[in-house]
Amino acid sequence: MDFLQLAVKTGIYALMAGTLVFALGVVTLKNLFHAALSLAAVLIGTAALYLAFHAEFMAAVQILLYVGAVITVIIFAVMLTEHIAERSILQHNKQSLPALLGVLALLVLIGKVLLKTPWPVNPSTLDARVSVSDLGVALMGTYVFPFEVISILLIGALIGAVVIARKGSHP
Amino acid sequence: MNLIPLSHILIFSLALFGIGIYGVLTRRNIIGILISIELILNAANINLIAFSQTTSLSPETGQVFALFVIAIAAITAAVGLAIVLALYRARKTVFADEVHLLKW
Numbered sequence: 001m002d003f004l005q006l007a008v009k010t011g012i013y014a015l016m017a018g019t020l021v022f023a024l025g026v027v028t029l030k031n032l033f034h035a036a037l038s039l040a041a042v043l044i045g046t047a048a049l050y051l052a053f054h055a056e057f058m059a060a061v062q063i064l065l066y067v068g069a070v071i072t073v074i075i076f077a078v079m080l081t082e083h084i085a086e087r088s089i090l091q092h093n094k095q096s097l098p099a100l101l102g103v104l105a106l107l108v109l110i111g112k113v114l115l116k117t118p119w120p121v122n123p124s125t126l127d128a129r130v131s132v133s134d135l136g137v138a139l140m141g142t143y144v145f146p147f148e149v150i151s152i153l154l155i156g157a158l159i160g161a162v163v164i165a166r167k168g169s170h171p
Numbered sequence: 172m173n174l175i176p177l178s179h180i181l182i183f184s185l186a187l188f189g190i191g192i193y194g195v196l197t198r199r200n201i202i203g204i205l206i207s208i209e210l211i212l213n214a215a216n217i218n219l220i221a222f223s224q225t226t227s228l229s230p231e232t233g234q235v236f237a238l239f240v241i242a243i244a245a246i247t248a249a250v251g252l253a254i255v256l257a258l259y260r261a262r263k264t265v266f267a268d269e270v271h272l273l274k275w
Contacts (some may be wrong), residue, residue, distance in 0.1 A: 009174050016183045023187055023210055032203055039206050042187075046213055055220050058234055062216075065241055070209065070248045077202055077252040081259045090220030092197045093268060097198035107189045114181050121225050128230035130223075135238075138231040152243050157246040165253035167260075 012052050019045035030091050032078050040071045057132050180221040187214035197265045201258070205251045212244045 022045065025038035043066045083139040139147050187210060194207030216237045223233020259265055262272075 005174060008207060012175055020183070020186055020190070023190045026210060027190055027198070027207055032200055033204075033205055035203060039209060042210065043213065046217060049217065050220055053220050053224055055223075055234055055237075058220060058237055061238065061241060065245055066209075070245055073248050073252055074202065074206060077255055080259075081202070081265045091199055091203070093199050096197050099193055103189045103193045103196070106192070107185060110185055111182060114185070115178060119177050119226055122227065125224060125227055125230040128224070128245050130230050130234055134231050135234060138229075138235050140237075143235050145181075146239060150239055154242060154246060161249045161253035164250070166254045 008052075012049070015045055015048055015052075019049070032091070033075065036071060036078055039066050039074070043067050043071070054127070057130075057135060075076055120169050177221060181218065184214040184217040184221075184235050187211075187217070199268055201255050201265050201267050202252070204267065205248065205255075208247065209244060212240055212247075213218075216240050 019042055022038045022041040026035050026042060029035045029038060043062060047059040047062040050056075050062060117118075175248045181205060191210035194210065195204050198204050198207060218236040219233040221233075221241065223230055223237075227233050227245060258270065262270065264270065
């Protein structure tokens with residue numbers, strides 16, 4: 001039992017480390033197609049992390065919506081726009097060093113704050129299993145207003161995307 | 172969930188957030204910037220799921236709002252990539268620093 005727990009713990013930490021390596025690939029790879037594939041790996045790793053947190057429905061949604069839909073759209077856009085033949089184009093601007101220093105300072109600041117914060121633990125949510133029907137009741141009961149707002153936003157954004165991307169739409 | 176402490180998950184998602192910010196600041200390609208924004212939203216989602224299991228009032232709250240964040244990420248990708256395609260058709264470039272029509 002103890003050995004099994006240790007194995008699961010090691011597995012979760014290894015998953016986190018692998019996800020971070022792929023995330024570094026997302027921002028540093030020169031070929032944008034490879035960066036998109038690396039983003040897919042990050043999203044799949046996150047879905048596995050959700051499984052470890054007992055959020056099975058969220059893992060399924062992550063795989064279906066992110067890896068299925070968003071990655072496909074991004075890869076389509078890469079293939080429609082990028083000059084595949086030209087490899088010599090500079091992919092990063094000249095702000096790499098200031099950006100790195102600024103991001104490191106921000107990370108140290110936030111990390112110090114969140115390590116000092118005493119996070120309260122609600123014992124009733126610890127290891128609680130949320131079933132899909134619980135989520136559905138919450139969506140249709142307590143959170144019905146944000147749910148409706150999201151649906152209107154979604155339909156508006158999809159119509160807007162079609163209008164923007166249509167040929168000859170600019171006057 | 173109680174195998175690993177909450178602060179380790181928060182540090183992990185903080186690192187993911189920092190990598191995303193770095194990508195937004197340094198990428199020239201607009202699609203690369205959009206990909207980095209997806210990384211940032213993903214880091215926020217990990218925090219929401221982790222909090223829903225430890226500190227929140229009811230266990231569904233975090234997951235419901237993570238669902239909303241995923242929907243908004245899909246909207247961002249759709250509208251952003253439509254704008255990129257329209258821009259590419261009009262100006263033949265996808266690099267953010269070459270689009271300076273309104274800059275002087």
